[in-house]
Amino acid sequence: MWVNILFAFLLVTLLVYLFMTSLNSITQHGVARTVPVVTGKTLDEIIPLLEEKGFDVIVQDSVYYDTLAPTVIIKQVPEPDAVVKKNRTIYVTINRTVPPDIEMPNLIGLSFRNVEMILKANNLVLGDTSFRPDFAPNSILEQQYNGRSIAPGTKIKWGSEISLVLGSGVGNQEMLVPRLLGLTYNEAKMLLQSQGLGLAAVIVDPFVKDTTNAYVYRQNPVARNEEGKSFRIRPGQTMDIWLGVERPDIDSLENLKRKIIEEKKADEEGTDN
Secondary structure: OHHHHHHHHHHHHHHHHHHHHHHHHHHOOOOEEEOOOOOOOEHHHHHHHHHHOOOEEEEEEEEOOOOOOOOEEEEEEOOOOOEEEOOOEEEEEEEOOOOOEEEOOOOOOOEHHHHHHHHHHOOOEEEEEEEEOEOOOOEEEEEEEOOEEOOOOOEEEOOOEEEEEEEOEOOOOOEEOOOOOOOEHHHHHHHHHHOOOEEEEEEEOOOOOOHHHOEEEEEEOOOEOOOOOEOEEOOEOEEEEEEEOOOOOHHHHHHHHHHHHHHHHHHHHHHHO
16 A cells, blocks of 8 residues: 555655746746737738748737828737747737728718818718808708719718708809699709709698609799789799699689789779779
């Protein structure tokens, strides 16, 4: 029994000794490496460099700068020139290869000065600016991307170019008030835009389900008064419209208006006599 106990004690002592003597080799005690500078280099450049020096590489995060090349190293951990053990992992933050998506802000109705700051804050670029007659000078009437109107909340790429249509104020040249009666909402809107006029209030009847194809049955200002005299309007001013389900009978409205005018004239002549 004592022989077995002595043998076991010697065996344990031997194992402890072997472990302690090999511990330095296992942990590579005394074997150190200096972390090289990898910031400013691309990922393809640093991987063979770090692997050759006995380091592993893991991309920990990515950000985006439009002024830097794709996959350029922006940050590294551990820091450059730090002394670490061999086989240590280097964590890097790289510049993204593809710009991230952002939401298009709502610029309509804002002043041009505010819009410049909003575009910059949202990492968007100001493109071309054009003007259209409107009662609010230098206010944003339309925001465009690639030549088309873009709705707020639409996903676009970081650094996209946004063009703006601004109001130029009310024009000095007068023109006849357009007749919108009988037109659909879309037709009326296009006609007003072509003449430099805007829409103010749009009153929709409760029975209308599709505003786009609803008909204009009333407008303000009207094209003519009860005596048939035409009204005039300036570019940049606005009009109100009322929309209904059925297209109004324009001829009947004109005949009724004429009849009212004739009766009014007859009454006036009878009073004079």
